Amino acid sequence: MLTKPIYAVLLGVLLVSCSQSKHPALAPEYLYNAGDQKVISSLINNKHHTISIIYGNGPALRSAQDTVRTHTAGEQYVMVTWRQRPMPHWYGTNMNGKILAVETVTVAQDPAGKIGYSYLLKNTGGNNTIEPDVSREQRIQLITGQPAAVLPEN
Amino acid sequence: MKKSKMNPLKMIFAFLAIAIVIVIPLQFSSPVIENPPVKSEIELPGDIQAILQRACYDCHSNHSQTAWFDRIAPASYLVAHDIKEGRTRFNFSDWKANPPAVQELLLWEMVNAIEEHKMPLKSYVMVHPAAGISAAELTALKSYVNSLPGRHKIDTARIIRSAGAPGAASKTAGTNAPVSLNGIKYSGDYQNWKIISVTDKYDGGSMRVVYGNDIMVKAIKQRQLPFPDGAKIVKAVWGKQHEDKVGNISPGNFQNVQIMIKDSKKYKSTEGWGFAKFEGLRLKPSGKTALFATTCINCHRLLVPESDFVFNIPTK
Numbered sequence: 059m060l061t062k063p064i065y066a067v068l069l070g071v072l073l074v075s076c077s078q079s080k081h082p083a084l085a086p087e088y089l090y091n092a093g094d095q096k097v098i099s100s101l102i103n104n105k106h107h108t109i110s111i112i113y114g115n116g117p118a119l120r121s122a123q124d125t126v127r128t129h130t131a132g133e134q135y136v137m138v139t140w141r142q143r144p145m146p147h148w149y150g151t152n153m154n155g156k157i158l159a160v161e162t163v164t165v166a167q168d169p170a171g172k173i174g175y176s177y178l179l180k181n182t183g184g185n186n187t188i189e190p191d192v193s194r195e196q197r198i199q200l201i202t203g204q205p206a207a208v209l210p211e212n
Numbered sequence: 213m214k215k216s217k218m219n220p221l222k223m224i225f226a227f228l229a230i231a232i233v234i235v236i237p238l239q240f241s242s243p244v245i246e247n248p249p250v251k252s253e254i255e256l257p258g259d260i261q262a263i264l265q266r267a268c269y270d271c272h273s274n275h276s277q278t279a280w281f282d283r284i285a286p287a288s289y290l291v292a293h294d295i296k297e298g299r300t301r302f303n304f305s306d307w308k309a310n311p312p313a314v315q316e317l318l319l320w321e322m323v324n325a326i327e328e329h330k331m332p333l334k335s336y337v338m339v340h341p342a343a344g345i346s347a348a349e350l351t352a353l354k355s356y357v358n359s360l361p362g363r364h365k366i367d368t369a370r371i372i373r374s375a376g377a378p379g380a381a382s383k384t385a386g387t388n389a390p391v392s393l394n395g396i397k398y399s400g401d402y403q404n405w406k407i408i409s410v411t412d413k414y415d416g417g418s419m420r421v422v423y424g425n426d427i428m429v430k431a432i433k434q435r436q437l438p439f440p441d442g443a444k445i446v447k448a449v450w451g452k453q454h455e456d457k458v459g460n461i462s463p464g465n466f467q468n469v470q471i472m473i474k475d476s477k478k479y480k481s482t483e484g485w486g487f488a489k490f491e492g493l494r495l496k497p498s499g500k501t502a503l504f505a506t507t508c509i510n511c512h513r514l515l516v517p518e519s520d521f522v523f524n525i526p527t528k
Binding site for chain 1: 320323324327328354357371372373374375398400403404406407408409410411412413414415419421429432433435437448450452455458459460461462463465466469490493495515516518519523524525526527528
């Protein structure tokens with residue numbers, strides 16, 4: 059029996075520190091749920107220390123896989139940007155840390171048949187993490203202009 | 213019950229008896245550490261060579277220099293075992309046995325083995341304190357690996373988008389899917405899975421997207437470690453293209469996919485994970501025999517045993 063409370067405290071500290079050091083703490087909040095959207099491509103930016111994925115719905119992915127890029131109404135793109143961080147236990151890889159920004163681009167057609175783009179930026183990383191020197195048109199161009207990363211045929 | 217006490221004299225006799233009966237005869241069968249001839253010695257800058265020579269050569273080269281106390285049984289058995297095992301992992305005196313990309317990967321792995329205090333083996337440093345590596349030496353090793361050619365490799369080749377001619381029947385789908393030498397069949401299902409990680413890897417200049425199936429993602433969400441049977445991880449690897457004006461780097465050619473499938477019974481010999489790797493758009497299975505998976509787990513086991521041998525997990 060533990061007669062002195064100090065022993066109980068010490069034992070507690072010991073147990074906690076053991077169970078803590080055994081496994082790393084998983085951080086599911088760093089995952090992004092893209093729903094049914096598929097990966098179009100990824101981007102590394104070492105000037106801004108970010109790493110990104112561009113997701114798209116079916117029409118967006120088909121457009122990105124086509125070497126002649128044409129855009130049609132209904133395409134939807136989401137670019138998720140994470141802060142880069144060094145991979146724990148492997149010096150020599152950077153991986154995604156916390157989510158900084160989510161940008162959405164939707165392609166629509168006006169009654170006259172003209173294609174237009176709507177752009178929505180959600181900064182989740184606190185301050186403005188998407189390059190302030192870059193215009194919204196440039197972001198739309200980047201996001202809708204990335205060719206799909208090549209994967210084996212399915 | 214009263215414990216019977218041995219008087220000191222009896223104790224000394226007992227020790228001597230043990231020494232005569234066990235330890236001395238052991239010396240006659242004690243393993244002899246031999247240095248086979250050098251095949252192709254690694255070539256390194258002088259300062260780097262000196263560090264590795266002092267700290268690693270006893271076990272990872274054909275220049276093992278054992279101390280007198282290493283040659284006394286039973287210690288000699290451990291020493292011989294470590295040297296034999298160390299040389300099979302990689303041997304500085306048979307360095308060209310590794311293709312150039314593997315040579316670079318091994319050097320990065322060495323840096324990590326040192327940084328994570330896995331190498332030199334703790335038992336060895338205890339009796340050979342001079343083999344320890346200082347922080348300044350580790351920094352020198354890091355700058356050396358960062359100067360290797362693979363670190364700044366840029367994929368400038370035209371991007372190949374398909375394994376066959378346009379419109380040709382898919383070579384990868386369904387029953388014709390390639391199978392790894394340990395029996396893992398390629399499937400493109402991961403393209404519908406969630407992403408668990410995105411990475412920029414320094415050696416070899418590549419960028420990666422890591423997908424997890426529902427079981428894997430659910431385990432991360434529930435903070436469940438080790439990962440349950442049925443968890444699957446697929447990593448797709450591309451070259452890196454030139455950086456654009458605003459600093460963006462996009463994927464170049466597709467290089468390979470790497471797979472880990474958790475089945476604690478089936479893949480018991482590799483810590484419960486089934487490993488597979490398929491190269492190029494034609495998805496050529498990696499390795500020469502099914503033992504290729506041992507090289508996979510050896511590196512994952514050395515560096516990430518606490519996270520169920522998985523590097524790419526979101527952690528705080």
